[in-house]
Amino acid sequence: MYMTDKWEGKEHFNIKRFKYVEFYVGNAKQVVHFYKSAFGFTEYAYCGPETGVYDHVSYVLKNRKIFFVFTTPLKSSHPATDWLKKHGDGVRDVAFDVEDVNFVYKSCIEREAIPHKEPVTIDEEGEFCIASIKTYGDTIHSFIDDSKFNGLWAPKFKKLELPKINTTDTKLVLIDHIVGNVNWDEMDKWRNYYEKVFGFGTFVRFDDGDISTQYSALKSVVLRSKNWKIKLPINEPAEGLKKSQIEEYLEFNEGAGVQHIAILTDDIITSIANLKKNGVDFLDIPDTYYDNLTKRVGGIDEDVKRLKELSILVDRDEYGYLLQIFTKPLQDRPTLFLEIIQRKGSKGFGQGNFQALFESIEKAQGERGNL
Numbered sequence: 385m386y387m388t389d390k391w392e393g394k395e396h397f398n399i400k401r402f403k404y405v406e407f408y409v410g411n412a413k414q415v416v417h418f419y420k421s422a423f424g425f426t427e428y429a430y431c432g433p434e435t436g437v438y439d440h441v442s443y444v445l446k447n448r449k450i451f452f453v454f455t456t457p458l459k460s461s462h463p464a465t466d467w468l469k470k471h472g473d474g475v476r477d478v479a480f481d482v483e484d485v486n487f488v489y490k491s492c493i494e495r496e497a498i499p500h501k502e503p504v505t506i507d508e509e510g511e512f513c514i515a516s517i518k519t520y521g522d523t524i525h526s527f528i529d530d531s532k533f534n535g536l537w538a539p540k541f542k543k544l545e546l547p548k549i550n551t552t553d554t555k556l557v558l559i560d561h562i563v564g565n566v567n568w569d570e571m572d573k574w575r576n577y578y579e580k581v582f583g584f585g586t587f588v589r590f591d592d593g594d595i596s597t598q599y600s601a602l603k604s605v606v607l608r609s610k611n612w613k614i615k616l617p618i619n620e621p622a623e624g625l626k627k628s629q630i631e632e633y634l635e636f637n638e639g640a641g642v643q644h645i646a647i648l649t650d651d652i653i654t655s656i657a658n659l660k661k662n663g664v665d666f667l668d669i670p671d672t673y674y675d676n677l678t679k680r681v682g683g684i685d686e687d688v689k690r691l692k693e694l695s696i697l698v699d700r701d702e703y704g705y706l707l708q709i710f711t712k713p714l715q716d717r718p719t720l721f722l723e724i725i726q727r728k729g730s731k732g733f734g735q736g737n738f739q740a741l742f743e744s745i746e747k748a749q750g751e752r753g754n755l
Contacts, residue, residue: 407454558648652708
């Protein structure tokens, strides 16, 4: 394993934060209800036939600093139709908030980024600027500058009003990192892409000897922006006796794509207790994981008994410790899931939990007949 907090990138432009994550889904209205009732999101904005958009609908949900956009095609000619046929519900766009879309896009293309859409400035209620480039699989990165836009969310959007749902506060704060799965022997290709195009630095690397169980293994690198706002792990399969979780993902997603979104909380015990009350299904962790936990990770603020009840994992690095837990896949295809994470100084990704976590994932794989 390799890990450093030293900046080793060459920042070409500043990315303020994750702007939003856009999902292509088969029925946005139903998915919106799920994320509202289960994860505590609230409605924010909408576009569709009522706003003059006739080939798709998009619902924007918000939870503190997190914005999720759920888009469903209304016509077979919309690109989401073929996308959904191939991948099923999943992440289409990981969008970034930037200061100058034209400069950022031109800068990326000069360093051989794969173009998707050239910059467009829409002059409605102020200026809204957007452009996008391609990354692994059928995923894109949009660049957004809405600093001079006076409307709600984006042009053609209006305030979204839906029936109220009574749920408990899940205390989710912002996106911590977003993980992609790529095909065999392509991890370094995409690492090089992010280093070259964005100037990101690689600060963590795991080889198959670091992430393996009796049956399966994977490799992973983590790239980040200079300001730590953007962290993007990339996984690829490694040789094992049986099919790894990455191979299962690639099979059912029919190629590379976003595997999971990690959401930061500042109170993971309350978050998970409330998410479970709301019906969110998490991976099962064996009780033996909690035997001698404090001997493995040192002293922690939380009650180990309560962590065991909620199946929350703990890991420590030289900077502090973290707590984390993973949902089961959020759709019928075993592809996309969410991670809930609380950082108490730690800059890592729970490498001390890999064994317990992957054995839990393999158990679920076996139940699906995919191990």
